Amino acid sequence: MVPDTEVVSRFKVPATLDAIGAIQAAVEEAAEGVLAPAAVFKLTMSIEELVTNIVTYGKAEGTDIGVVITATTASLSVELDDAGVAFDPFHQAPEPRLNESVEDRAIGGLGVFLVREMVDEVAYHRSAERNHIRLVMLRPTAKSDGTAP
Numbered sequence: 001m002v003p004d005t006e007v008v009s010r011f012k013v014p015a016t017l018d019a020i021g022a023i024q025a026a027v028e029e030a031a032e033g034v035l036a037p038a039a040v041f042k043l044t045m046s047i048e049e050l051v052t053n054i055v056t057y058g059k060a061e062g063t064d065i066g067v068v069i070t071a072t073t074a075s076l077s078v079e080l081d082d083a084g085v086a087f088d089p090f091h092q093a094p095e096p097r098l099n100e101s102v103e104d105r106a107i108g109g110l111g112v113f114l115v116r117e118m119v120d121e122v123a124y125h126r127s128a129e130r131n132h133i134r135l136v137m138l139r140p141t142a143k144s145d146g147t148a149p
Contacts, residue, residue, distance in 0.1 A: 004072055006072070011066075012065065015060040015064055015083075016061065019065055020047065020048050020052070023065075024044040026067065027040070027076075031076055031137075034139065035139065042118035046118050046119050049111040049112070049114065050135075053089065054131075058087060058131070074139055079132060079135075080132070080133045081132045083131075086131060087131065088124040090112065090116065121136035122136070
């Protein structure tokens with residue numbers, strides 16, 4: 001863990017679509033006074049996309065999703081972990097075909113792309129048979145290279 005890191009919240013929720021609201025509410029509470037409203041919106045939208053993918057495609061239903069929200073002087077981070085199929089969405093998801101017209105493009109495939117665009121830093125690793133996704137939103141004065149530690 002990064003020095004001066006405070007665990008704001010740690011909990012588990014069932015791996016269902018109903019978990020999205022509980023995770024978003026915890027993030028909104030932790031982000032109050034820390035991040036700008038636009039940053040909170042981007043982070044909660046990213047959580048919606050990733051939890052939907054975990055439940056819909058990750059075969060994690062019937063298990064749980066672990067959530068750890070941490071804060072540093074520079075950022076607010078959310079780590080989601082699940083027992084679904086091993087999959088790194090940031091390196092294994094196909095790149096969207098942005099050069100095609102909307103009419104010719106297949107439905108779907110933009111979610112992970114949008115997460116990478118909306119969140120300051122993203123990271124994935126697999127440990128103890130669980131996927132770990134880390135999303136980082138920087139406080140306004142911090143700088144990023146796009147990858148979370």
